[in-house]
Amino acid sequence: MNRTTPRSGTRRRRQVVGLLVPALLVLVTACSSSSDSSDGSSTSPAAPPSTAPGSVVPPPATGQVVLTISQFDFAPKPLTVAPGAVVTVVNKDDTPHTATAVKDKAFNTGTIEGGQTGTFTAPTTPGTYNYICTIHQFMTGTLIVS
Numbered sequence: 001m002n003r004t005t006p007r008s009g010t011r012r013r014r015q016v017v018g019l020l021v022p023a024l025l026v027l028v029t030a031c032s033s034s035s036d037s038s039d040g041s042s043t044s045p046a047a048p049p050s051t052a053p054g055s056v057v058p059p060p061a062t063g064q065v066v067l068t069i070s071q072f073d074f075a076p077k078p079l080t081v082a083p084g085a086v087v088t089v090v091n092k093d094d095t096p097h098t099a100t101a102v103k104d105k106a107f108n109t110g111t112i113e114g115g116q117t118g119t120f121t122a123p124t125t126p127g128t129y130n131y132i133c134t135i136h137q138f139m140t141g142t143l144i145v146s
């Protein structure tokens with residue numbers, strides 16, 4: 001006698017766990033912005049300030065003092081400046097001139113060619129200084145340092 005044992009089939013229950021990955025898609029719609037067009041504004045590189053080599057520049061005095069030479073004469077006369085002031089001498093003539101202190105050459109522009117500009121530094125000692133043009137010595141002026 002044969003008894004067949006009926007096999008009871010095992011029923012598997014398959015669970016499918018769905019994983020939900022929420023994906024959020026944020027769409028940012030960029031507004032069409034007008035592109036600012038930079039039209040041809042060329043930026044030239046800034047040139048470094050050039051300092052003349054070997055020229056000793058005294059510290060600047062307050063304000064600019066200008067002595068003018070015109071028609072073989074100095075102006076203003078007298079010229080009053082602060083001690084140690086740097087005086088700019090403008091030669092408006094066509095001929096060279098100087099502004100040279102009579103006594104001890106306390107200041108001296110040297111030769112200023114026609115149409116050119118020179119400078120001298122006033123003495124630091126207060127006083128009255130007569131000066132001339134060494135080329136045309138009838139040209140006289142007075143510098144007052146006070």
Ligand SMILES: [Cu+2]
Nearest residue numbers: 097133135136
């Ligand atoms: Cu002169």
